[in-house]
Amino acid sequence: MSKSKKTLKFSHLNQKGQANMVDISDKTPTTREAVASGKVYMQPETMTALKSESLPKGDVLATARIAGIQAAKKTSDLIPLCHPLMLSKVKVEFELASDHVLITATCKLVGSTGVEMEALTAVSVAALTLFDMCKSADKSMSLSEIHVVSKVGGKSDVKHH
Amino acid sequence: MSKSKKTLKFSHLNQKGQANMVDISDKTPTTREAVASGKVYMQPETMTALKSESLPKGDVLATARIAGIQAAKKTSDLIPLCHPLMLSKVKVEFELASDHVLITATCKLVGSTGVEMEALTAVSVAALTLFDMCKSADKSMSLSEIHVVSKVGGKSDVKHH
Amino acid sequence: MSKSKKTLKFSHLNQKGQANMVDISDKTPTTREAVASGKVYMQPETMTALKSESLPKGDVLATARIAGIQAAKKTSDLIPLCHPLMLSKVKVEFELASDHVLITATCKLVGSTGVEMEALTAVSVAALTLFDMCKSADKSMSLSEIHVVSKVGGKSDVKHH
Amino acid sequence: MSKSKKTLKFSHLNQKGQANMVDISDKTPTTREAVASGKVYMQPETMTALKSESLPKGDVLATARIAGIQAAKKTSDLIPLCHPLMLSKVKVEFELASDHVLITATCKLVGSTGVEMEALTAVSVAALTLFDMCKSADKSMSLSEIHVVSKVGGKSDVKHH
Amino acid sequence: MSKSKKTLKFSHLNQKGQANMVDISDKTPTTREAVASGKVYMQPETMTALKSESLPKGDVLATARIAGIQAAKKTSDLIPLCHPLMLSKVKVEFELASDHVLITATCKLVGSTGVEMEALTAVSVAALTLFDMCKSADKSMSLSEIHVVSKVGGKSDVKHH
Amino acid sequence: MSKSKKTLKFSHLNQKGQANMVDISDKTPTTREAVASGKVYMQPETMTALKSESLPKGDVLATARIAGIQAAKKTSDLIPLCHPLMLSKVKVEFELASDHVLITATCKLVGSTGVEMEALTAVSVAALTLFDMCKSADKSMSLSEIHVVSKVGGKSDVKHH
Numbered sequence: 001m002s003k004s005k006k007t008l009k010f011s012h013l014n015q016k017g018q019a020n021m022v023d024i025s026d027k028t029p030t031t032r033e034a035v036a037s038g039k040v041y042m043q044p045e046t047m048t049a050l051k052s053e054s055l056p057k058g059d060v061l062a063t064a065r066i067a068g069i070q071a072a073k074k075t076s077d078l079i080p081l082c083h084p085l086m087l088s089k090v091k092v093e094f095e096l097a098s099d100h101v102l103i104t105a106t107c108k109l110v111g112s113t114g115v116e117m118e119a120l121t122a123v124s125v126a127a128l129t130l131f132d133m134c135k136s137a138d139k140s141m142s143l144s145e146i147h148v149v150s151k152v153g154g155k156s157d158v159k160h161h
Numbered sequence: 162m163s164k165s166k167k168t169l170k171f172s173h174l175n176q177k178g179q180a181n182m183v184d185i186s187d188k189t190p191t192t193r194e195a196v197a198s199g200k201v202y203m204q205p206e207t208m209t210a211l212k213s214e215s216l217p218k219g220d221v222l223a224t225a226r227i228a229g230i231q232a233a234k235k236t237s238d239l240i241p242l243c244h245p246l247m248l249s250k251v252k253v254e255f256e257l258a259s260d261h262v263l264i265t266a267t268c269k270l271v272g273s274t275g276v277e278m279e280a281l282t283a284v285s286v287a288a289l290t291l292f293d294m295c296k297s298a299d300k301s302m303s304l305s306e307i308h309v310v311s312k313v314g315g316k317s318d319v320k321h322h
Numbered sequence: 323m324s325k326s327k328k329t330l331k332f333s334h335l336n337q338k339g340q341a342n343m344v345d346i347s348d349k350t351p352t353t354r355e356a357v358a359s360g361k362v363y364m365q366p367e368t369m370t371a372l373k374s375e376s377l378p379k380g381d382v383l384a385t386a387r388i389a390g391i392q393a394a395k396k397t398s399d400l401i402p403l404c405h406p407l408m409l410s411k412v413k414v415e416f417e418l419a420s421d422h423v424l425i426t427a428t429c430k431l432v433g434s435t436g437v438e439m440e441a442l443t444a445v446s447v448a449a450l451t452l453f454d455m456c457k458s459a460d461k462s463m464s465l466s467e468i469h470v471v472s473k474v475g476g477k478s479d480v481k482h483h
Numbered sequence: 484m485s486k487s488k489k490t491l492k493f494s495h496l497n498q499k500g501q502a503n504m505v506d507i508s509d510k511t512p513t514t515r516e517a518v519a520s521g522k523v524y525m526q527p528e529t530m531t532a533l534k535s536e537s538l539p540k541g542d543v544l545a546t547a548r549i550a551g552i553q554a555a556k557k558t559s560d561l562i563p564l565c566h567p568l569m570l571s572k573v574k575v576e577f578e579l580a581s582d583h584v585l586i587t588a589t590c591k592l593v594g595s596t597g598v599e600m601e602a603l604t605a606v607s608v609a610a611l612t613l614f615d616m617c618k619s620a621d622k623s624m625s626l627s628e629i630h631v632v633s634k635v636g637g638k639s640d641v642k643h644h
Numbered sequence: 645m646s647k648s649k650k651t652l653k654f655s656h657l658n659q660k661g662q663a664n665m666v667d668i669s670d671k672t673p674t675t676r677e678a679v680a681s682g683k684v685y686m687q688p689e690t691m692t693a694l695k696s697e698s699l700p701k702g703d704v705l706a707t708a709r710i711a712g713i714q715a716a717k718k719t720s721d722l723i724p725l726c727h728p729l730m731l732s733k734v735k736v737e738f739e740l741a742s743d744h745v746l747i748t749a750t751c752k753l754v755g756s757t758g759v760e761m762e763a764l765t766a767v768s769v770a771a772l773t774l775f776d777m778c779k780s781a782d783k784s785m786s787l788s789e790i791h792v793v794s795k796v797g798g799k800s801d802v803k804h805h
Numbered sequence: 806m807s808k809s810k811k812t813l814k815f816s817h818l819n820q821k822g823q824a825n826m827v828d829i830s831d832k833t834p835t836t837r838e839a840v841a842s843g844k845v846y847m848q849p850e851t852m853t854a855l856k857s858e859s860l861p862k863g864d865v866l867a868t869a870r871i872a873g874i875q876a877a878k879k880t881s882d883l884i885p886l887c888h889p890l891m892l893s894k895v896k897v898e899f900e901l902a903s904d905h906v907l908i909t910a911t912c913k914l915v916g917s918t919g920v921e922m923e924a925l926t927a928v929s930v931a932a933l934t935l936f937d938m939c940k941s942a943d944k945s946m947s948l949s950e951i952h953v954v955s956k957v958g959g960k961s962d963v964k965h966h
Contacts, residue, residue, distance in 0.1 A: 008210050010221075011297035019220045019294075019870055023894040025836050025913050031508050038304070049169050059180045060171075062384035063241050065502055066563045070392075071239055073559055073567050076878055078232055078286050079293050080224050080871045084878050084891050086567050088595065089506040108508050110595075112893065112915075117293050124285045124304070125239050132240050132278050133180075136172035142308035143199070143285070147301075180387055184411040186353050186430045192669050223867035226663055227724045231875075234720055234728050237395055241388045245395050245408050247728050249756065250667035269669050271756075273410065273432075330532050332543075333619035341542045341616075341709055345733040347675050347752045360626070371491050381502045382493075385563050393561055398717055400554055400608050401615050402546050402710045406717050406730050434732065434754075439615050446607045446626070447561050454562050454600050455502075458494035461631075465521070465607070469625035514830050545706035548824055549885045553714075556881055556889050569889050571917065572828040591830050593917075652854050654865075655941035663864045663938075682948070693813050703824045704815075711885050718883070722876055722930050723937050724868050761937050768929045768948070769883050776884050776922050777824075780816035784952075787843070787929070791947035 012081050021081045027112035032153030034107050036119035038146030039100040040130045046138040051096050060133045061094050064103075068092035068126030072107055075121045082117050085109055090118070092126050103127055104149070116148045173242050182242045188273035193314030195268050197280035199307030200261040201291045207299040212257050221294045222255050225264075229253035229287030233268055233279045243278050246270055251279070253287050264288055265310070277309045334403050343403045349434035354475030356429050358441035360468030361422040362452045368460040373418050382455045383416050386425075390414035390448030394429055394440045404439050407431055412440070414448050425449055426471070438470045495564050504564045510595035515636030517590050519602035521629030522583040523613045529621040534579050543616045544577050547586075551575035551609030555590055555601045565600050568592055573601070575609050586610055587632070599631045656725050665725045671756035676797030678751050680763035682790030683744040684774045690782040695740050704777045705738050708747075712736035712770030716751055716762045726761050729753055734762070736770050747771055748793070760792045817886050826886045832917035837958030839912050841924035843951030844905040845935045851943040856901050865938045866899050869908075873897035873931030877912055877923045887922050890914055895923070897931050908932055909954070921953045 014020040042050070050060065072090040076082040089108035094101055105122035107115040127143045134141065175181040203211070211221065233251040237243040250269035255262055266283035268276040288304045295302065336342040364372070372382065394412040398404040411430035416423055427444035429437040449465045456463065497503040525533070533543065555573040559565040572591035577584055588605035590598040610626045617624065658664040686694070694704060716734040720726040733752035738745055749766035751759040771787045778785065819825040847855070855865065877895040881887040894913035899906055910927035912920040932948045939946065 008206060008298040010210075010295065012294045013220060017220055019224045019867065019874070021874060021895050023913060025893040025915055045169060049171075059174060059178055059384050062381050062502065063180045063388055066385055066388045067239065067241050069502070069504060070560070070563055074239070077875070078228065078235070079290050080228055080875055081293060083893065084567075084889075086569065086594075086891065088508040088566065090504050108506060110508055111891075116296070117289065120289055120292065120304075124289060127307075128278065128281055128285060129240050131281065132242060133173045134171065135277070137169040139309075142306055143281075144305040144307070145303055146288075146305070146307075147303035180384065180391070182391060182412050184430060186410040186432055220867050223663065223864050224871055227868055227871045230663070230665060231721070231724055238392070241392055244410065245406075245728075247408065247730065247755075249669040249727065251665050269667060271669055272408075330528060330620040332532075332617065334616045335542060339542055341546045341706065341713070343713060343734050345752060347732040347754055367491060371493075381496060381500055385502045389561065389563055396561070399714070400550065400557070401612050402550050402714055403615060405732065406728075408730065433730075438618070439611065442611055442614065442626075446611060450600065450603055450607060451562050453603065454564060455495045456493065457599070459491040464628055464630035465603075466627040466629070467625055468610075468627070468629075470622075542706050545703050545824065546710055549707055549710045552824070552826060553882070553885055567889075569891065569916075571830040571888065573826050591828060593830055652850060652942040654854075654939065656938045657864060661864055663868045689813060693815075703818060703822055707824045707885050711883065715883055722872065722879070723934050724872055725937060760940070761933065764933055764936065764948075768933060771951075772922065772925055772929060773884050775925065776886060777817045778815065779921070781813040786950055786952035787925075788949040788951070789947055790932075790949070790951075792944075 019081060024083060024112040029111050030153050032109050032111065032114055034114060034116040034119040034151045035104065035149040036116060036123045036147065037102060037104040037149050038123040038127055039102055039144050040127045041100045041142050041144060042134065043138050043140060044099055046134055047096060047099060063133060064126045064129040065092045067129035068105055068122040071125030072118045072122040075118045078121060079117055083113055085111055085115065085118065087115065087118060090122060092122055101130055114151055114154050116151050120146060120148065180242060185244060185273040190272050191314050193270050193272065193275055195275060195277040195280040195312045196265065196310040197277060197284045197308065198263060198265040198310050199284040199288055200263055200305050201288045202261045202303050202305060203295065204299050204301060205260055207295055208257060208260060224294060225287045225290040226253045228290035229266055229283040232286030233283040236279045236282045239282060240278055244274055246272055246276065248276065248279060251283060253283055262291055275312055275315050277312050281307060281309065341403060346405060346434040351433050352475050354431050354433065354436055356436055356438040356441040356473045357426065357471040358438060358445045358469065359424060359426040359471050360445040360449055361424055361466050362449045363422045363464050363466060364456065365460050365462060366421055368456055369418060369421060385455060386448045386451040387414045389451035390427055390444040393447030394444040397440045397443045400443060401439055405435055407433055407437065409437065409440060412444060414444055423452055436473055436476050438473050442468060442470065502564060507566060507595040512594050513636050515592050515594065515597055517597060517599040517602040517634045518587065518632040519599060519606045519630065520585060520587040520632050521606040521610055522585055522627050523610045524583045524625050524627060525617065526621050526623060527582055529617055530579060530582060546616060547609045547612040548575045550612035551588055551605040554608030555605040558601045558604045561604060562600055566596055568594055568598065570598065570601060573605060575605055584613055597634055597637050599634050603629060603631065663725060668727060668756040673755050674797050676753050676755065676758055678758060678760040678763040678795045679748065679793040680760060680767045680791065681746060681748040681793050682767040682771055683746055683788050684771045685744045685786050685788060686778065687782050687784060688743055690778055691740060691743060707777060708770045708773040709736045711773035712749055712766040715769030716766040719762045719765045722765060723761055727757055729755055729759065731759065731762060734766060736766055745774055758795055758798050760795050764790060764792065824886060829888060829917040834916050835958050837914050837916065837919055839919060839921040839924040839956045840909065840954040841921060841928045841952065842907060842909040842954050843928040843932055844907055844949050845932045846905045846947050846949060847939065848943050848945060849904055851939055852901060852903060868938060869931045869934040870897045872934035873910055873927040876930030877927040880923045880926045883926060884922055888918055890916055890920065892920065892923060895927060897927055906935055919956055919959050921956050925951060925953065
């Protein structure tokens with residue numbers, strides 16, 4: 001067995017390789033925050049329409065924002081080994097670029113485990129909702145680069161770009 | 162107003178720009194199928210571990226498959242303007258490449274509206290679950306290229322690559 | 323026993339007075355529509371703020387609309403004896419009067435049972451969401467006059483005011 | 484802009500008027516309680532039937548009570564900007580008057596935010612369930628006067644009538 | 645490989661042994677019904693209390709009945725490979741014996757797949773609710789003999805005892 | 806009234822016999838653990854197939870494990886008087902005997918109430934999922950002996966066999 005494989009730690013599998021929910025009973029609750037982001041690529045004309053003052057962009061983004069916030073709260077129902085958590089804050093923001101919408105989600109918690117899955121879930125479902133809201137106008141959208149941007153408040157802070 | 166904007170059809174917004182669920186009461190039920198796919202990029206060592214016979218890869222993919230199937234059934238609860246649907250089939254498959262897992266989901270329905278959002282949701286949540294299962298071993302994963310591959314059975318068939 | 327009691331028909335109770343889901347197996351599916359409405363009473367200043375061009379009223383109503391649409395789809399999960407239904411359309415509309423917001427919800431279905439509970443649930447949850455969105459500004463709101471406005475497509479059409 | 488508008492505080496909207504979940508990370512958990520009530524107006528004969536010893540009223544109220552308790556626990560799934568909460572107690576009570584049922588719900592929590600939305604949701608869904616249970620007998624019911632009765636345990640106690 | 649193993653048909657696994665949702669797209673909808681039953685064993689004194697006129701047994705059974713009906717509607721959310729279904733009828737009944745409560749659930753559907761999992765789920769959750777309602781009085785209860793009693797309306801009718 | 810009835814304590818009913826959620830506001834959070842188990846009886850040939858190296862048993866048990874873990878998190882949505890809880894750990898294990906699968910579930914919590922209902926729910930839904938996964942091969946399965954094995958961390962520890 002190669003060295004790299006030996007050192008990889010899969011905390012979500014037990015010794016027998018079975019799905020394993022991590023036991024967080026003994027962890028001290030701290031304030032934790034995670035930020036995730038992702039992009040929905042669209043045709044330039046769809047982006048122009050979305051950005052235009054003359055187009056009712058409001059409800060497209062408002063609907064995606066609500067869907068993202070709601071999804072963050074459903075994370076433990078969607079991802080089998082996630083713990084149920086009492087999120088203290090969920091924020092979903094949009095930035096309109098020339099060929100994509102950048103979605104950024106921030107989740108906060110006073111608790112015993114990180115909230116990056118919640119932030120990623122908020123981004124993903126907000127992105128799916130944007131896709132749904134625009135799909136009658138644009139058949140070639142895609143969701144991309146959904147990743148963790150930063151994570152603070154646990155054992156080790158992480159900062160990606 | 163530019164010509165492109167005028168011709169774009171946003172069926173999920175009404176004339177006032179408000180979120181609008183499409184009325185499918187008068188559509189005749191037909192058999193419909195949609196396929197979507199997406200990738201979870203991982204470090205080569207994570208992929209090697211996932212592929213290795215000696216590593217219990219079974220439950221990682223089995224868990225992500227179940228999560229994807231379950232999520233397809235929850236689509237109308239996640240995406241605000243999606244109709245509740247009685248999916249007749251959901252399939253989630255994985256292909257392990259050198260630096261990513263390719264996830265493909267197929268949804269079928271005898272009904273009055275397409276199921277591409279259901280297939281995209283299955284892919285996204287299977288991808289999030291893979292991310293969750295492997296995140297203790299790999300801090301730099303990302304979800305990418307989540308898109309509709311094909312859609313048949315409605316007014317117009319669509320085939321992406 | 324009085325005559326009025328004898329003639330009242332409680333189809334949601336069996337002969338022993340136990341909760342009873344109506345059997346709709348033998349009913350022929352038809353296109354059905356129900357409209358319900360209700361009011362959220364607010365202070366005149368809250369209404370003025372909500373109506374003002376200078377105030378970001380958009381997201382208040384957009385959020386309540388999405389919540390109402392989502393709630394209609396959850397009706398059978400909220401009301402114990404309601405059947406799971408595949409709504410073909412949900413519409414939630416707002417009218418801003420001087421001391422209240424009038425909420426109207428329309429639900430449609432091709433199916434075997436009426437959708438007035440779905441329309442009432444959409445109105446109620448949209449109203450609760452409006453309440454939640456405005457409660458930091460107005461401590462004396464109330465929800466009132468939530469009722470069925472009309473119901474067509476079943477055995478007998480009904481029209482209330 | 485009028486003075487009244489300036490002083491109104493909409494904590495559920497950010498500066499740009501976008502839906503905003505309040506950040507409760509820094510709030511100290513305290514024991515909180517909220518009471519809400521509302522009425523379901525019915526025809527006098529329906530009320531008589533409901534009150535009569537000879538009529539199986541038990542399951543009507545028992546069903547509505549369970550639905551109200553269950554709904555309080557679903558509040559953060561129904562109202563987009565509500566936080567997930569661990570309610571420590573939900574109580575739903577009924578009083579039968581001559582032309583209406585008065586529903587009162589009490590919610591308790593040791594936590595960082597008030598529970599009036601939970602109490603209002605319990606009342607509303609218990610009322611919708613009563614409506615559903617009695618609608619075969621009475622076509623003219625309505626839900627009214629759903630409001631917060633009292634709220635204790637947060638920054639400021641509130642008592643309405 | 646033994647003969648018996650060869651002839652066993654696991655339709656919920658594909659050729660690779662992966663979880664497999666059966667494709668019901670081509671099945672013709674028919675009226676189907678399934679009955680399941682199960683027992684909650686209790687101490688004789690708990691049973692006596694439950695049966696006594698002087699004890700408020702009403703809400704114990706009413707609560708378990710509602711929980712069972714609601715659970716039947718949630719089956720596809722609980723059992724990963726079950727299809728979402730539009731149940732046309734759910735019935736949950738109790739019989740009080742000397743040392744157990746017999747729970748019987750009947751589910752009906754006009755659709756393309758059987759509803760025995762829905763009936764079994766209704767029985768199981770009604771039984772869990774009975775357990776919960778009585779556990780302060782009886783520490784030694786158990787759920788037993790939960791099985792399919794009969795199934796009609798599909799390819800082959802089944803009758804167990 | 807007999808002595809046994811007087812001494813039985815039904816904390817889930819109030820004085821009027823109405824469903825009553827226990828108030829846990831004043832209970833001090835402690836670390837609690839509950840273990841429950843149950844059996845799915847199958848034909849010996851089904852058990853042989855399940856145990857055989859040549860049969861893809863992996864996904865059957867993996868699917869049932871995920872379903873059990875997910876169900877534990879849904880307990881308060883399934884059992885009307887259960888409190889919403891933040892489980893810190895859920896474990897579901899299987900032992901293959903000659904004529905049954907023994908399912909054992911362990912739930913942990915730092916909180917104010919016991920988690921035996923969560924462990925029982927995990928066992929029951931894992932058992933229902935096993936049933937569903939094997940029902941095409943075996944028509945005579947049953948779920949039995951679902952009970953609490955042990956409970957520690959509350960007022961009084963309990964140990965059953």
